[in-house]
Amino acid sequence: MYVVGIDGGGTKTSIALFDITGKYYGTQIESYPSCLDSKSFEKTNPQLEKSIIKLIPPHSEEEIVLSSIFLGLGGIASTKDALFVESLVKTWKICKESTQIHAKNDIYCAHAAGLRGKTGMCFIIGTGSVGFGVDETGNEHRVGGYSPMEGDPGSSYHLGRMLLKALAKALDLRRSYSPLLTAVQQHLHIHGYTDYVNMINTISREETAQLAQLVTQYADVGDKFAVKLIERATDEITLMFHTIYQTLEIHNKQIAIVGSLGNAKSKYKEILYQKVKAIDANYEIFPTQLDPAIGSAILAFKHLQNENYQNFLPHAERK
Template sequence: MSKVILGIDGGGTKTHACLVDLEGNILATAANGGANWERIGVAAVQKSLDEIIDAVCAEASVSRSDIVDSTCALAGVDWEEDKKLLAPVISALALDGKCQLINDSFAALFAGIPSGIGCVSIAGTGGKSAGRSTSGSVQTMGMELGEGGGAGQLVDTALDLIARAHHGTKEKTALYKELPAAVGFDDPVEFFTAVARGRVSLDETLAPLIFSLADQGDAGAIEVVTKVAQQHANDIQGVVQQLNFEGSTIELIRAGGLHTAANRVFDEVFEKWIKATLPNMHMQVLDVSPVFGAVMHAAHRYFGSVSQDFITNLTSAAKKVEI
């Protein structure tokens, strides 16, 4: 019988799975739609996970009984009651209890730091800041509860700013015209009316427009990007204050579209705020899929102590794989 380790990373819009052997060699990967129960419901998460496990097992020519340990790192797992809500889903995966459910931010952490000791700032469709030390782990609670919200927050902040510009309390910059135009409105009054009456909604797909305007020097867009970058930096400062990190350097993984877009304004503000209060923090942008961190997390559970050979095999192969 083959022995394999499974990692699953499920976000708001896509889910990735990866199977490796006990030496850390990648056997198969798979992808499908989102697995955030807050967005698609518990039943849809069950279907998504079942489908992706079937797909990755078929690709590797193994069965679920060959899986010796696994981690499901899912967006929306923010509270203990979320784990209880999804416990029947995990049980129904027929992995014989060899599966742990965690928030997807920790997959990104383990993907960038194989030991899982450090901090992670997620700024993608949504946002999450988390950290893990030898004494425990913490994570932020949600955008409605003081957390940086990634592209969603960026768009919400931009809407708030152009509304204030319409009221006359902020300057009308290019953002004031470009944001409504991006969703088909030339008349600001018609745009705001449609937003107020629920005929149009703005989503995270508008984030690249805001980043582009900031890069072009638009004062309104720069103000929006600055506010969101500062929020994400502040969240990391709060995480560090709650954890007892040993040693002189704290590792920070930056992941998600806002961190990987190489936007000058966002990067400069985020890094400046981090270095001002946490000068011993070493930052790096995640350059592999977080699903490999879910695999690493499961490997820690299975082996207790993961060998350097396993880490080297997995991390080197992960850089060559696109899912």
């Protein structure tokens, strides 16, 4: 009898396997996407079952039974989406009538991984941004994470967009240059109007987000404009925190951070921590140590009202 957690992203899928006693067998990373926005789940569904069977120790296929599975998938935006995924997973040979099958957006597995199944808050601060909190009575609240078109405030993408907008103003003399703006102009090989237009119309979300590295690099050596951009970005994450803080009554004052921008040792992290602790100094802030697929497995265990996984979590920590 096995318990499975799945974290489905836009480029890869992570699958964590436990048995019903809580023994951890490992996490397998597959190179196919399972985010609903990236690929039809009808195509992903058979791939997932094959991947799970491959991860399970040698058995005849008839002997493999899943007790519980939780799928945290990007792109699940409604109950209808979740029910659709669950209905297809029910068709697997390794799922029986008694198998607990649950699917939700991937912020749920990120939260469970970051806080090891406890209450509190989780923030994803990487290419994009989103915040999620759960209190002791089971109430939950999500902020942000709508779409890159909304701007992903506080994220690497947001920092990159602000930098590119400022570069346009420097090019036509609406503002003065700073060392950071000179650096990004050289980095992107922008020599004038035409170069900028070609760049801004073709640059990808990921390429824009990578510019955040320049912002944090220059902020760390005191570039005033870089620090100003970081102040704006961290204001957005602080607003997310304050919104959850006021909406829910969370007694476990912990915040798990997922994502390179939120966890890298930099001016961004320093300023963000200061702003959060100015609201409530009792909050402990830390990077998540578990793969989100482990978070999905934790939620799969919870649906069985089984806490056996807790003794084995140290073995599942990222090295």
